[in-house]
Amino acid sequence: MPKIVDHEKRKIKIAEATWKVIVDEGLEQATVRKIAKVADMSVGSLRHYFSTQSELFAFSMKLVSDRVRNRAENKYYDGPPLESMQELLSEFLPIDEERRIEMEVWMVFSSKTLVDPNLKALSQEVYDEMHRASKMVVEGLIESGLASQALNKSLEIERLYALIDGMALHGILHPDRFSVEKMQTTLKYHLKALCN
Numbered sequence: 001m002p003k004i005v006d007h008e009k010r011k012i013k014i015a016e017a018t019w020k021v022i023v024d025e026g027l028e029q030a031t032v033r034k035i036a037k038v039a040d041m042s043v044g045s046l047r048h049y050f051s052t053q054s055e056l057f058a059f060s061m062k063l064v065s066d067r068v069r070n071r072a073e074n075k076y077y078d079g080p081p082l083e084s085m086q087e088l089l090s091e092f093l094p095i096d097e098e099r100r101i102e103m104e105v106w107m108v109f110s111s112k113t114l115v116d117p118n119l120k121a122l123s124q125e126v127y128d129e130m131h132r133a134s135k136m137v138v139e140g141l142i143e144s145g146l147a148s149q150a151l152n153k154s155l156e157i158e159r160l161y162a163l164i165d166g167m168a169l170h171g172i173l174h175p176d177r178f179s180v181e182k183m184q185t186t187l188k189y190h191l192k193a194l195c196n
Helices: 007-025 030-037 043-049 054-075 081-090 097-112 117-143 153-173 180-195
Strands: none
Touching: 007 030, 007 043, 007 054, 007 117, 030 043, 030 054, 030 081, 054 097, 081 117, 081 180, 097 117, 097 153, 117 153, 153 180
């Protein structure tokens, strides 16, 4: 009986191998040959799924986006409002090993968006999702009556969005100076400041 291959699982395995090479050795070393080796398959088999490196990178980048979105959408937020909002926004921060790898890979791919139009569109989607999460939090504060009366909704959405994006970047580039604890404390402080 012929072996049944789950093609979607195989593509995910290849994307995760791509992530591993990027995290361990950098984007420059993410060759098809090296990725195939880490995925434990032949170059020909890998090419069956992704005919170009750009196509492989786009799928790998989209997998990061999908995982962040799925976690955020499928989490049960049952704590106090500010804690739930912090949990939602923390999905975009490198607060554990899984998210650190995703964010690191995302940052590396983001640099490729300057030269690869396929990746640029994907990058915009993720930044739009982060912006929507920021908007949802600020609007949630207003609707629940927690927000400061002087709060400027549109400016606070942009400021929260910039804060999350900046903390993610610093958490990846300078984890010794911008620890998980510091990210969480800063986010908590900022959310409380919106309520004063």
